[in-house]
Amino acid sequence: MRAEAMSGTSLLYNLRFRAILYQVIAVAGIVLLGLYLFSNVSQKLAEQNIATGFGYLSREAGFVISQTLIDYKPTDTYGRAILAGIVNTVWVSAWSVVLATVIGLFVGIARLSRNPLLAFLAFLYVEALRNVPLLLYLFLWYALIVTGLPGVREAWEVMPHVFLSNSGLTVPSLVWSGAHTTVLLALVLGGILAVVFHRRATAERIRTGQARTMWPWIALAVLLPPALALLIAQPDLAVDLPEKGRFRLTGGAQLRPEFTALLVGLALSASAGIAEIVRSGILSVRKGQWEAARALGLRDGSTMRLVVLPQALRVIIPPLTSSYLSLFKNSSLAIAIGYPDLVMVSNTTMNQTGQAIEGIAIFMLVYLGLSIMISVFMNWYNSRVALKER
Amino acid sequence: MIQPKSMVRWLAMSLIAGVAAVSAAPASAQSTLDTVKKRGKILCGVSPVAPGFSYADDKGVRRGFDVDICRAVSAAIFADPDKVEYVPLNTNVRFQAVQSGEVDILSRQNTWSFTRDASLGLDFGPVVFYDGQGLMAPSKLNVKSAGELADAAICLLPGTTTLQNLEDFFRPRNIKYESVVFENSDEWRNAFFNGRCDAITTDRSDLASVRAIANDPSQYVVLPETISKEPLAPTIRQNDPNWRDILNWSVYALIGAEEKGVTQANVDEFLKSEDPEIQRMLGVNGDFGKMLGLDNKWAYNIVKSVGNYGEVFDRNLGPKTRLGLTRGPNELWTKGGLLYAPPFR
Numbered sequence: 243m244r245a246e247a248m249s250g251t252s253l254l255y256n257l258r259f260r261a262i263l264y265q266v267i268a269v270a271g272i273v274l275l276g277l278y279l280f281s282n283v284s285q286k287l288a289e290q291n292i293a294t295g296f297g298y299l300s301r302e303a304g305f306v307i308s309q310t311l312i313d314y315k316p317t318d319t320y321g322r323a324i325l326a327g328i329v330n331t332v333w334v335s336a337w338s339v340v341l342a343t344v345i346g347l348f349v350g351i352a353r354l355s356r357n358p359l360l361a362f363l364a365f366l367y368v369e370a371l372r373n374v375p376l377l378l379y380l381f382l383w384y385a386l387i388v389t390g391l392p393g394v395r396e397a398w399e400v401m402p403h404v405f406l407s408n409s410g411l412t413v414p415s416l417v418w419s420g421a422h423t424t425v426l427l428a429l430v431l432g433g434i435l436a437v438v439f440h441r442r443a444t445a446e447r448i449r450t451g452q453a454r455t456m457w458p459w460i461a462l463a464v465l466l467p468p469a470l471a472l473l474i475a476q477p478d479l480a481v482d483l484p485e486k487g488r489f490r491l492t493g494g495a496q497l498r499p500e501f502t503a504l505l506v507g508l509a510l511s512a513s514a515g516i517a518e519i520v521r522s523g524i525l526s527v528r529k530g531q532w533e534a535a536r537a538l539g540l541r542d543g544s545t546m547r548l549v550v551l552p553q554a555l556r557v558i559i560p561p562l563t564s565s566y567l568s569l570f571k572n573s574s575l576a577i578a579i580g581y582p583d584l585v586m587v588s589n590t591t592m593n594q595t596g597q598a599i600e601g602i603a604i605f606m607l608v609y610l611g612l613s614i615m616i617s618v619f620m621n622w623y624n625s626r627v628a629l630k631e632r
Numbered sequence: 633m634i635q636p637k638s639m640v641r642w643l644a645m646s647l648i649a650g651v652a653a654v655s656a657a658p659a660s661a662q663s664t665l666d667t668v669k670k671r672g673k674i675l676c677g678v679s680p681v682a683p684g685f686s687y688a689d690d691k692g693v694r695r696g697f698d699v700d701i702c703r704a705v706s707a708a709i710f711a712d713p714d715k716v717e718y719v720p721l722n723t724n725v726r727f728q729a730v731q732s733g734e735v736d737i738l739s740r741q742n743t744w745s746f747t748r749d750a751s752l753g754l755d756f757g758p759v760v761f762y763d764g765q766g767l768m769a770p771s772k773l774n775v776k777s778a779g780e781l782a783d784a785a786i787c788l789l790p791g792t793t794t795l796q797n798l799e800d801f802f803r804p805r806n807i808k809y810e811s812v813v814f815e816n817s818d819e820w821r822n823a824f825f826n827g828r829c830d831a832i833t834t835d836r837s838d839l840a841s842v843r844a845i846a847n848d849p850s851q852y853v854v855l856p857e858t859i860s861k862e863p864l865a866p867t868i869r870q871n872d873p874n875w876r877d878i879l880n881w882s883v884y885a886l887i888g889a890e891e892k893g894v895t896q897a898n899v900d901e902f903l904k905s906e907d908p909e910i911q912r913m914l915g916v917n918g919d920f921g922k923m924l925g926l927d928n929k930w931a932y933n934i935v936k937s938v939g940n941y942g943e944v945f946d947r948n949l950g951p952k953t954r955l956g957l958t959r960g961p962n963e964l965w966t967k968g969g970l971l972y973a974p975p976f977r
Contacts, residue, residue, distance in 0.1 A: 290731060290753030291870055305795040308810045316799045381819070393827035394785075408828055409785060489773070489784040489830040490810065499828065500812065577790075577815040580823070586813060589724055590790050596752040598728055 327587030341509035346516025371514035384503040415495035421477035428471035435463035500581040523554035563620035664875035676702035677735035680720035697948040708930040762961040764858035766836040787829035797860040884973040885931040889940035896939040
C-alpha cells in the first residue's frame with residue numbers, strides 16, 4: 243500500500259489523494275472565478291469612468307434620518323448614516339422577534355385548545371396571516387394608521403399629555419441625563435442579584451429539602467441598588483411634555499407610524515409561522531407524558547409549562563431559527579412604508595454617490611453577518627435544550 | 633486512469649467557458665447608432681408614471697414630454713417617431729440601466745449634476761427642462777413660505793438629490809424638520825394627502841403632477857421658494873461621441889425649429905424657404921445629416937412627426953393641459969428664457 247502511494251502513476255488511484263485533489267481544484271476554480279469577476283468589474287468600471295472604492299464612507303452625508311437610536315446629524319459621514327440604518331434594522335427586528343415569539347406561543351397553544359371556538363379563532367388567525375404576502379400587510383397596517391387616525395392637528399388626547407394621531411403616539415418623556423443611566427444600571431444590577439439569590443435558594447432547597455422564606459431577600463436585592471442610586475445620583479425629574487405646535491406635536495417621545503406598522507406587520511406575519519411551529523412541537527411530545535404529568539397531579543397549565551414545552555423546544559428551536567432569520571431579512575421591506583432601515587439609508591447613499599456596487603456589498607455583508615450571528619446564537623441555544631443522553 | 637484526468641479536463645474546460653461567457657457580456661465596442669439601427673428601435677428609459685412627462689394614455693400608448701424627446705431621436709434615425717421601446721425605470725435603477733446598456737437614452741426628468749456627470753460614466757444631453765425643487769402644502773395650513781416649516785414633517789422620495797437639497801436649504805436657516813422617505817410614489821402621495829406630512833417636496837414640474845392627481849387640486853398650494861437648480865437633461869453612456877451628437881442635435885433641432893417658427897403644420901412650406909440656415913437644418917442644402925451618420929432629412933423628420941419644442945411643451949405640460957405649467961425659464965432666449973440652440977452651420 244505504501245509502495246503504491248509513493249509511485250507517481252498510482253498516486254491518482256489513492257482515494258484520499260484524489261478526494262483532496264478534487265477539492266483543491268474546486269476551491270482554486272472558485273477563487274479564480276471570483277478574482278476574475280472582481281478584476282473584470284473593476285476594469286470595466288474604470289473604463290466607464292465610474293468611481294469606485296469605499297472612500298465615500300468618510301464624506302459628509304448631508305441628509306436627515308428622522309428616527310435614529312444613535313446620535314446622527316446630517317453633517318455626519320455616510321459611514322455613520324449607514325450605521326444608524328443598521329441600528330434601526332436591528333432595533334425593529336429585535337422587538338418584532340420578541341413580539342412574534344410571545345404571540346406565536348399563545349396562538350400555537352390556542353390552536354390545540356379543547357375549546358373549539360378558541361381553536362377555530364387561532365386557526366383563522368394563522369391562515370389569514372401566513373397566506374398573504376407581508377408587503378401587502380405592511381401597506382394595510384400603514385394605511386390603517388395613516389388614514390384611520392386623525393391628523394396631528396386634530397390629535398386625539400387619550401390621556402392628559404398623551405396624543406394619538408396619524409403621526410404616531412406621542413407621550414411625555416424624561417429629560418435624560420447621566421443620573422438616569424446610573425439608576426437604570428442599578429435596576430439591572432438589582433435584577434441580576436435577585437436571579438442569583440433565587441437560584442441559590444432553589445439549589446439549597448433541593449440539597450437540604452427545606453424551603454426557607456426567601457422573598458424578602460429577593461425584594462431587597464431588587465430594590466436596594468436603585469434606591470441607593472436614586473439617593474446618590476439624584477436624577478432630575480424634569481418631564482418633557484408634548485405640546486401642539488404649528489405643524490407637529492413638539493417635545494415628548496414619539497412612536498412613529500412607520501415603525502409601528504413595520505413592527506406590527508413583521509411580528510404578526512412571523513407569529514403565524516411560529517404558532518404552527520409551536521403546535522408541531524407540542525404535538526411531537528407523546529401523549530404518555532401528558533398522562534404521566536396528570537397522574538402526578540399537575541394541572542394543565544403546569545403540565546404544559548413544566549413537562550411538555552421543555553420537551554417540545556427540541557423540535558421547535560431549529561425551524562424557529564429559520565423564522566427569526568426570515569423575519570430579520572423581511573425587515574428590509576421597511577423601505578416601502580418609509581422606515582429608515584439599512585436598505586433605505588444605503589439606497590439614499592447609493593443615489594447620492596452613485597456607487598451602487600459598494601453600497602449593495604455593504605448591506606449584503608451586514609445582512610449576512612447579522613444572520614450568521616442569529617444562527618450561531620440559536621444553534622447554541624438548541625444544543626442547550628437538546629436531549630442530554632446520560 | 634481515464635476518469636480523474638477527464639474530470640480535471642472537464643473542470644478546466646467549464647472554468648474557461650464560464651470565464652469566456654462572463655467576459656463576453658459587457659461589450660461596448662460597437663457604436664450605439666449601429667446597434668440601434670440593427671435592432672430597429674431605440675431603448676428609451678422613462679418614468680413609470682409621471683403625468684405630463686411619461687404616462688400610458690387610455691389606449692396604452694406612452695405619451696409625455698420625456699417620451700417626445702425619444703420620439704424625436706427615433707424620427708431623426710428612422711424617419712419614424714415610433715421605433716422606440718420604452719423601459720419604465722424607477723429612480724433607484726435609472727443610471728445603472730444606462731451604464732449597463734439596458735437603455736440607449738434615459739429621458740426621465742434626470743437632473744444634470746457634477747457628480748453624476750463626472751463619476752457615473754454618464755454624459756448629459758442639452759437641458760430640455762429647467763426645473764427646481766419646490767414644496768407644496770395644504771392651503772388650510774396657511775403656509776406662505778418654506779421658511780415657516782419649522783418642526784414640520786415633509787414627505788419625499790429617495791433616490792434623488794431631494795433629501796440633500798432640503799438639508800442644504802434648511803440647515804443655514806437653522807430649521808429642524810422631520811423627513812419621511814418613501815420608495816413608492818403612491819405611498820408617498822397618499823401619506824401627504826392623508827396628512828402624515830405637512831408638506832411634500834420634489835421638482836416643481838413633478839409637484840404639478842402630484843397636484844393634478846389630488847381629488848381637489850385647489851386645496852394645495854405650491855410654496856414660492858425654488859430651493860435648488862434642477863436642469864433636466866436626457867442621459868447617455870460616456871463612451872460614444874457620435875451618439876451624444878445625435879442626441880444633442882435632435883434636441884437642438886426642436887429648439888431651432890421653434891426659433892425659426894417652423895412647426896409640424898408648416899414644415900413642408902419651409903422646405904421652400906430662402907433662409908440658408910433653415911435650408912441646412914431641413915436638409916435642403918448641405919450634408920448635415922450625413923455628418924451625424926443620419927439621413928439629410930433628419931431634422932425635417934423630427935419636426936414633421938414630433939413638432940418643435942414649443943409644440944412639445946404645450947401638448948404635454950402647457951396651460952391647456954392638466955399640469956397647466958407656463959414656460960417660465962423654458963422659453964426661448966429671444967423671449968427672455970434660457971433655451972438656446974447653437975447655429976446650424
